[in-house]
Amino acid sequence: MKLQKPKGTQDILPGESRKWQFVEARAREIFGRYRFEEIRTPHFEHYEVISRSVGDTTDIVSKEMYDFYDKGDRHITLRPEGTAPVVRSYVENKLFAPEVQKPVKLFYMGSMFRYERPQAGRLREFHQIGVEAFGSSNPATDVEVIAMAADFFRELGLTGIRLHLNSLGTPQVRATYRQALIDYLLPHKESLSADSQRRLEENPLRVLDSKEKADQALVEGAPSILDYLDEESQAHLDQVRSLLDALGIDYVMDPRMVRGLDYYNHTIFEFITEVKGADLTVCAGGRYDGLVTYFGGPETPGFGFGLGVERLLLLLDKQGVELPGLPALDVYVATLGAEKSNKLKNPYDFSDTDDLSDSTSKEVKVNQAATLLVQSLRRQGLTAEREYLNRKLKAQFKAADQFQAKTLITLGESELESGRVTVKNNATRAQMEVALSDLEQDAAAVVARVLALGDD
Template identity: 45%
Template structure:
């Protein structure tokens, strides 16, 4: 026997019945995005490494430590491409918008879903292959679209019954304001250099704002006493932030202002936000985003404002499960019991006609041990969750009929139905169970 090959650590198979939970969430997201007029975009998993170095930031943890990047084979000219598996998708969406000139006829609302990749130690809610759902609004400059995206996320929590999440807001202002704050921040941390960990010392002059996002409890006091970026914001930045807050207030969306909220990517400006929870341990961020007005220029496009967010699918589903939300599982409407292989042609033809009529039908198929007994087939019919069993017995088929037996409501009541009149009774077999 050959040696067994397992999945890569931190890259997980999603199997039934868990996959039904993913389909349930994806179906709700598709409907909600449509109601908010966001259109789906699908970008490649592999991108040029330079896209993320330039877009995310060269001194971020993602680029420095976590990104799966490699040199591809040389082409016929001896040139090798430097490629990376996408660690996030905003940069890829912006690249696609620039490459295909999507803003030519006006702003765009886009959304995506798919796998992302980061090489880090797998733990609950944090995997090497993980999945995100994201929404991006490009070409809109005002706080109204920032608010719209937050309201979209809040509507999603309501649709899936998620209650234990809270919204945190901050403003990162504009580059000139951050530059003034940066000078004061460096001076503050230099005075307390003995309190910084290795990451803090490394970032002190390259990216001091990221020190504020540390999870190291030993640095809590020095971080909390650091200068607040909010104190450096000019009138326009404050007006944008206050405009966002006014819309959220008018819609009854609760939030707290967190001056330590800086996000882990370099491309953000003005509004930043996170939906967080205390129920998932250290991986408490469920959905996060903000405004990234400079990213399009950084990637080589014509200047245009933009804002967006991404949520972690695994974390959202884990939180749904933690709250005890019952996810409807897909079940067939009917299960075909076929006592004799000679009945298979008629049984399959009937099931195809039922499926064409919208009925979810599961057939009992032969295994290496054959079809199995009549009793064992009924056990499998009951275990399938189907509302009805269709019995294709020899006597029924001789009369051009099939027996319909209730497996749930009706206490086992059964009747016969003429196969020639299937169209008239097919609809009576359909249940209200989800059709994923």
């Protein structure tokens, strides 16, 4: 058997992982401005945590979850989404307690797992960044979270992203509309796709979300949930729209947009863009005021969103957004052999190697001195790398260029004997000689002086 990664997973290699780190760091920075704090929940949960919140009839539970019985005969599932685990943690850890500042603002990042057909931007192990805010039913909370997502996309440099907005109203409104939708679709049941026929029985709102052309043609004439909103639901939606207008955040009303998860009410939204002529949802979320009570907690309003990191990175790549790579290296230490020396009278004296052969003694002394030097540079806050492969100097200088090293130090036995090295500006080739002790005391100042040198 050839050992390879499971289908629907990926190895995130060093060059790619830098992009992930950048996106995650930018999310942490922006979410921090809004006073959201990170929460980390287990990668697996009791099956009931997901089935109770998401709903037994959803595709996630019925078709996509990785669930199993562990050795203690407990029904366990790998988490397929982030909201339910966070709500479980919110209740279990009593974050609703009076002494906890409200609203409780949380964000998470991590792996999610769904068994579905792998495709670009959609894997069986995928990664989400999400936020959840508990304790506020104010429409301003809806808008704050939407604005935070918009800020995130803007600061990443993404363009062409459209905000789609809808309301599912109160649970009573949703129930009334559900029945109206069934009444409309039932006479057309045989014309629906197999998936939509199943959803008509189990979760009829999901028929509106079908990607099948025949289904889409049928739902064009379906009743709009906006026509069923009660006074409370309409007032909430009106305030959300007014606040978005005040902030200059453009949006389109999309009454066909729904949620496959049972816990949503009132505001739902998606950020959508077009890729190769097809709409791609980058981020989706909404309000879920009844979910905390499902987990045995007190009645608590909630609002949040989730976005797929793979899909986000795909979009950044499609739009040609340049993400930063590794920062340039401050110092590269090249090593070389030198003439035979006597006992070295400086901090880099390794005279305990004198019992080795002459050539081996030189190599050991230089190797140890290079290690000591590069570690000193790192401990002083500089980024530093050294030669390990005993290559010729030309190959070492090429490696320094590949590292985009700002400065270059060449270290050999003659430098150890004299206690002085040459530090070269790798861009201008200007250089200066300094004592090794100066580098030990204030390497940053030495590097700054060398970088300030002009061309030779």
